[in-house]
Amino acid sequence: KVPLGLYNSCLSMLNLRCLGIVFDLDETLIVANTTRSFEDRIDALQRKLSKETDPQRISGMLAEIKRYQEDRTMLKQYIDGDQVIDGGKMYKVQSEVVPPLADNHQPMIRPVIRLQEKSIILTRINPSV
Numbered sequence: 001k002v003p004l005g006l007y008n009s010c011l012s013m014l015n016l017r018c019l020g021i022v023f024d025l026d027e028t029l030i031v032a033n034t035t036r037s038f039e040d041r042i043d044a045l046q047r048k049l050s051k052e053t054d055p056q057r058i059s060g061m062l063a064e065i066k067r068y069q070e071d072r073t074m075l076k077q078y079i080d081g082d083q084v085i086d087g088g089k090m091y092k093v094q095s096e097v098v099p100p101l102a103d104n105h106q107p108m109i110r111p112v113i114r115l116q117e118k119s120i121i122l123t124r125i126n127p128s129v
Contacts, residue, residue, distance in 0.1 A: 005117075009119045045065050048061060049062070092113070096109070
């Protein structure tokens with residue numbers, strides 16, 4: 001039994017062959033990307049692409065590059081203006097309170113944009129940066 005939409009979200013990621021997984025210290029599954037990580041992945045794929053001869057693999061690499069470029073563009077929109085445009089609709093940040101990790105810490109307010117249908121969450125680990 002899983003939350004509504006989770007199965008379809010995971011299935012679409014499986015079909016696209018783009019399952020990057022990171023285990024953080026409390027064992028939750030996350031994928032954290034930065035502008036730099038997208039640029040590095042795009043550069044690496046473009047280098048591989050220049051040596052590839054199989055048309056089917058070339059097509060897959062081009063599709064993956066396109067996804068990374070679109071995600072990088074969305075991240076840049078978030079960085080530059082605390083908003084993104086997806087499918088012609090504008091999404092603005094919502095402030096969310098992060099509970100304190102320990103008794104001697106203060107709660108933190110973090111700017112967040114959640115694109116549920118794409119399973120994307122845009123936020124800043126350190127809200128002041």
